[in-house]
Amino acid sequence: MLPLQTARLFIYPCRLPLLTEIYLRxxxxxxxxxxxxxxxxxxxxxxxxxxxxxxxxQHDPRSFPWMLWIIVSKEAGTVIGDIGFKGRPDKNGVVEIGYTLLPDYRRKGYMREAATSLVKWAFQQPHVRKLIAECDVTNTASMRVLQHLGMEEVSSSGEMLHWQLLNK
Known part of the structure; x- marks a missing residue:
């Protein structure tokens, strides 16, 4: 179950103690x-x-695991980035995903692999009806990840593109 595993990655959800340890280094x-x-x-x-x-x-323990997940390369045995949600699903079953990779690990398919795994996990959870995301209009790498996930660009505001994927 948790952590999530892909061919090359472990993806760990962060409970409060781990978040605190990361913050304090x-x-x-x-x-x-x-x-x-x-x-x-x-x-x-x-x-x-x-x-x-x-x-x-601390105030809403049910927010776990709807926040930060850490991406670890199995081969390198190192943290290469993070992915997660901006909180629990809302009353309409909508969750927003966000992610980032360290520069040395970009353009190698890691985020595509991690995001695919996390989206699959999210859509297996009760009440999740829709996944949304946003990315800068110049962030073509992120756009490719969102397109790979099957997300549809639905609007733009300023420099941001807004995306969605319905749980079928």
């Missing part, structure tokens, strides 16, 4: 993930969000 996080954690991970956007995730899980 505690050595136990490496042990929990059984992986090396590079100095450049978490990247700035995630680093900024970690306190919010920690607070949310």
């Amino acid at each position: 505690h050595p136990h996080a490496r042990e929990a993930l059984q992986a090396h954690i590079p100095e450049n991970w978490p990247q700035p956007d995630l680093k900024e969000q970690l306190p919010h995730f920690i607070e949310l899980l």
